[in-house]
Amino acid sequence: xxxxxxxxxxxxxxxxxxxxxxxxxxxxxxxxxxxxxxxxxxxxxxxxxxxxxxxxxxxxxxxxxxxxxxxxxxxxxxxxxxxxxxxxxxxxxxxxxxxxxxxxxxxxxxxxxxxxxxxxxxxxxxxxxxxxxxxxxxxxxxxxxxxxxxxxxxxxxxxxxxxxxxxxxxxxxxxxxxxxxxxxxxxxxxxxxxxxxxxxxxxxxxxxxxxxxxxxxxxxxxxxxxxxxxxxxxxxxxxxxxxxxxxxxxxxxxxxxxxxxxxxxxxxxxxxxxxxxxxxxxxxxxxxxxxxxxxxxxxxxxxxxxxxxxxxxxxxxxxxxxxxxxxxxxxxxxxxxxxxxxxxxxxxxxx
Ligand SMILES: *[C@@H]1O[C@H](CO)[C@@H](O)[C@H](O)[C@H]1NC(C)=O
Ligand SMILES: *[C@@H]1O[C@H](CO)[C@@H](O)[C@H](O)[C@H]1NC(C)=O
Numbered sequence: 001x002x003x004x005x006x007x008x009x010x011x012x013x014x015x016x017x018x019x020x021x022x023x024x025x026x027x028x029x030x031x032x033x034x035x036x037x038x039x040x041x042x043x044x045x046x047x048x049x050x051x052x053x054x055x056x057x058x059x060x061x062x063x064x065x066x067x068x069x070x071x072x073x074x075x076x077x078x079x080x081x082x083x084x085x086x087x088x089x090x091x092x093x094x095x096x097x098x099x100x101x102x103x104x105x106x107x108x109x110x111x112x113x114x115x116x117x118x119x120x121x122x123x124x125x126x127x128x129x130x131x132x133x134x135x136x137x138x139x140x141x142x143x144x145x146x147x148x149x150x151x152x153x154x155x156x157x158x159x160x161x162x163x164x165x166x167x168x169x170x171x172x173x174x175x176x177x178x179x180x181x182x183x184x185x186x187x188x189x190x191x192x193x194x195x196x197x198x199x200x201x202x203x204x205x206x207x208x209x210x211x212x213x214x215x216x217x218x219x220x221x222x223x224x225x226x227x228x229x230x231x232x233x234x235x236x237x238x239x240x241x242x243x244x245x246x247x248x249x250x251x252x253x254x255x256x257x258x259x260x261x262x263x264x265x266x267x268x269x270x271x272x273x274x275x276x277x278x279x280x281x282x283x284x285x286x287x288x289x290x291x292x293x294x295x296x297x298x299x300x301x302x303x304x305x306x307x308x309x310x311x312x313x314x315x316x317x318x319x320x321x322x323x324x325x326x327x328x329x330x331x332x333x334x335x336x337x338x339x340x341x342x343x344x345x346x347x348x349x350x351x
Contacts, residue, residue, distance in 0.1 A: 019122035020241075020297045024304040024311075025105055026052035026075035026084060027318050028114030032326040033339055036061045036083075037137055037214055037283045044326045047143070047339050048088045048271040050103065050247075052115040054081030054287050055322050063210070065134035066287030072320035074115065077296075078310045082287035084118055086198065086247055087143065087280070088271040088330070090337050091254040094261060097333040101268065104193065104250045107167050109304070111314030119244040122297050123202075125229040129239040130204070131294035132286040139214040140200040140243075141281030143272045150278060152183045154220040155227065156199040157280040159185060162192025165252070170195070173227070174246070185277035187266050189255040193248055194268070198282035200243040203232035214283075241297055245282045273340045 030051050033044035040060040054070030070081035089101040105112035142150050158175035162168050169180045174197040201218035208217035224230025226242045260267045269275040295308045305311050
């Protein structure tokens, strides 16, 4: 479907400033316990992820030019053979068993299967930003976070509770509308599902494509946020385009209160054992071909088509695959979330 004009679209509030915004869908390439960024070579890694993008994805990915290792992508732009991933959401039924919550395509991205929406946004003050380099990788958020703090002060992670089907309630920029947005998992049932937003750091040290914690080579603004054009710190002076993920979890099959915990608390838990939502995190391994990302952003491209890039139909993107490397069931009704001890510790179900 073609994108309607930006000004008619509340969900595009991110783009009304006029600078380039690439917004495109990427289908799932695999759902499994691998994490080549945090646990390279470890099979299985501690928790389940949903991964999208290029077919270089594996237990470890060489730090060379990933666009040369992969030869297809589940994303709309064929030049983007990056990998993007997040934790998965599970539903814990009152009887103690778990079921993976499916994902649905975002608005205007029909044909995507599972997966997520990826955004690259240029600075709101129309200044220049420098696209990522081959070998670049980074992490946003902290999988172990279970309390207020962390990256929430940068508006980096939040949820939107859709109060009706078809993205009901979605008419403001992410993390900006306290009537539908929260930094914790919504406490009530969300008839239209729950959207995750993850915003990555937008300042770079200009030298290192990675760091031991996959974070310290990049930074959020030294004050304010990317959205209000907060400045980069002197330690990380190079502005990056903002990478943002949106994942739409289709919780509609799990909204029967009779299946929720008897105390009425919300029943969803992330695959790292986080029922608060503070531990939302995203991973990025850059894999764009040549300087195509820079070209697209400098050309002011918007949405999922760009004169500098080739867009493929989801019917084509969905053919890109990687062999499943971990032999375990991540779907079905499970006795435990894969890799997590059973029963879930009580403290993980607080908040
Ligand atoms: C694409 O990559 C896959 C897996 O790495 C490989 O098996 C296949 O031969 C490649 N195809 C082409 C056309 O290079
Ligand atoms: C547990 O509850 C879910 C949701 O009601 C149900 O689909 C599943 O069959 C139940 N499993 C067992 C073992 O009772």
